[in-house]
Amino acid sequence: METQQDLSAEINAMGDAYARALKDGASAETQPRLDYAPYRSSILRHPTKSLHHADPETIELYSPAFGHQDVHALESDLTIQHNGEPQGERIIVAGKVLDGDGRPVAGQLVEIWQANASGRYIHKRDQHPAPLDPNFTGVGRCITGPDGSYRFTTIKPGAYPWKNHVNAWRPAHIHFSMFGTEFTQRIVTQMYFPGDQLFPLDPIYQSIVDQDARDRLVASYDHNLTEPEWALGYNWDIVLTGSKRTWTENEALGAAGDEE
Amino acid sequence: MSTTTNLVPTPGQTVGPFYGYALPFDKDNELLAPGSPGSLRLQGTVYDGAGETIPDAILEIWQPDADGRIVQQTGSLVRDGYTFTGWGRASVGHSGVYTFTTVNPGPTGPGAAPFISVAVFARGLMNRLFTRMYLPENEEALAKDPLLSSLDPDRRKTLMARRDPDGGLTWDIRLQGEGETVFLDFQ
Numbered sequence: 289m290e291t292q293q294d295l296s297a298e299i300n301a302m303g304d305a306y307a308r309a310l311k312d313g314a315s316a317e318t319q320p321r322l323d324y325a326p327y328r329s330s331i332l333r334h335p336t337k338s339l340h341h342a343d344p345e346t347i348e349l350y351s352p353a354f355g356h357q358d359v360h361a362l363e364s365d366l367t368i369q370h371n372g373e374p375q376g377e378r379i380i381v382a383g384k385v386l387d388g389d390g391r392p393v394a395g396q397l398v399e400i401w402q403a404n405a406s407g408r409y410i411h412k413r414d415q416h417p418a419p420l421d422p423n424f425t426g427v428g429r430c431i432t433g434p435d436g437s438y439r440f441t442t443i444k445p446g447a448y449p450w451k452n453h454v455n456a457w458r459p460a461h462i463h464f465s466m467f468g469t470e471f472t473q474r475i476v477t478q479m480y481f482p483g484d485q486l487f488p489l490d491p492i493y494q495s496i497v498d499q500d501a502r503d504r505l506v507a508s509y510d511h512n513l514t515e516p517e518w519a520l521g522y523n524w525d526i527v528l529t530g531s532k533r534t535w536t537e538n539e540a541l542g543a544a545g546d547e548e
Numbered sequence: 549m550s551t552t553t554n555l556v557p558t559p560g561q562t563v564g565p566f567y568g569y570a571l572p573f574d575k576d577n578e579l580l581a582p583g584s585p586g587s588l589r590l591q592g593t594v595y596d597g598a599g600e601t602i603p604d605a606i607l608e609i610w611q612p613d614a615d616g617r618i619v620q621q622t623g624s625l626v627r628d629g630y631t632f633t634g635w636g637r638a639s640v641g642h643s644g645v646y647t648f649t650t651v652n653p654g655p656t657g658p659g660a661a662p663f664i665s666v667a668v669f670a671r672g673l674m675n676r677l678f679t680r681m682y683l684p685e686n687e688e689a690l691a692k693d694p695l696l697s698s699l700d701p702d703r704r705k706t707l708m709a710r711r712d713p714d715g716g717l718t719w720d721i722r723l724q725g726e727g728e729t730v731f732l733d734f735q
């Protein structure tokens with residue numbers, strides 16, 4: 289079985305090669321590599337042909353519409369879904385969803401899911417022998433406000449082991465799923481917490497070989513979001529890819545979003 | 549005109565193995581109630597580079613209605629059984645098969661080749677992939693389609709659905725290898 293040392297050697301070699309390429313004038317990468325062997329499950333699951341460039345057309349220039357009919361306001365609080373209080377450190381995660389031109393993405397769906405405080409998912413395939421919490425499911429949703437803002441109250445997730453190699457551990461993270469104003473802006477990603485010691489060891493985080501790009505997945509502690517006697521606050525903004533549609537004046541002003 | 553700034557996009561990450569209790573919802577793959585007039589089954593299998601089926605993938609489709617209109621209707625997550633929202637989500641099952649109930653997308657303009665926009669997510673897939681599924685009919689429209697005409701015949705056929713005898717559609721996705729599906733980059 290492969291050890292963390294074997295994996296780290298691979299991760300570092302790829303990181304070094306990227307740093308050399310950057311120095312030789314290659315442009316910075318902003319997304320994970322689809323072909324990133326240190327994450328073993330990706331080996332047979334990445335396209336070997338390069339993505340085919342296409343100009344988005346018709347339906348691709350629009351996004352499905354979501355509203356308050358789809359999501360109840362209480363779904364953004366993951367700590368009130370059961371009769372009792374979940375175990376762990378209560379946190380607030382808040383920020384804005386922006387498009388690549390800096391425009392707020394209003395009235396759109398944000399979905400999150402995560403492990404509980406001890407690093408266990410409620411998912412039946414999670415075999416980690418850490419306790420489930422009867423008061424925590426770890427699923428939340430919300431609709432962004434007119435200024436693109438979202439806000440969740442939850443529990444800080446624990447790190448958890450996985451089977452990529454011997455002694456593999458994922459840094460604590462929250463899975464995020466977002467829609468933009470165009471379907472081509474669709475993103476699923478993971479938000480991390482500042483200062484995690486597992487960052488250099490994790491092939492999923494390191495599949496983004498550029499340090500600045502990786503940093504964009506790390507929330508910042510924000511004392512202004514922290515609520516006295518209640519919860520610590522983390523801020524994380526999400527930037528979607530640029531939009532390709534020609535916007536009407538109303539859309540550009542953000543009037544199209546939160547209709548209900 | 550407002551001034552805009554170009555921001556660098558946030559990177560994507562794999563959907564991982566544990567989305568199963570979070571992303572699926574009741575009737576997520578029923579853009580139309582099964583059996584209702586005009587409804588059809590869209591199904592297919594998702595394969596990896598070794599030709600094995602992928603059970604832990606999840607797909608989203610986004611399409612115009614049967615008349616080619618792009619609808620902007622809320623209610624996908626709490627379906628009322630009547631409103632066509634154009635968007636759906638299907639978890640691939642243990643056998644690697646996904647199923648949607650939907651309608652044939654209509655042409656969005658005169659002579660346009662109807663297609664469904666598709667996003668693919670899977671454990672082991674570092675970032676979501678975009679592709680398109682075209683209806684197999686309308687040779688003339690297909691021949692004029694800008695994307696299809698930029699592809700070799702071999703590659704082009706990976707984007708074409710098959711029409712089933714019952715009017716349904718079958719379309720497989722291959723993430724890697726022989727017959728690898730054409731995936732799109734819009735940037």
Ligand SMILES: [Fe+2]
Nearest residue numbers: 461463564566
């Ligand atoms: Fe996770």
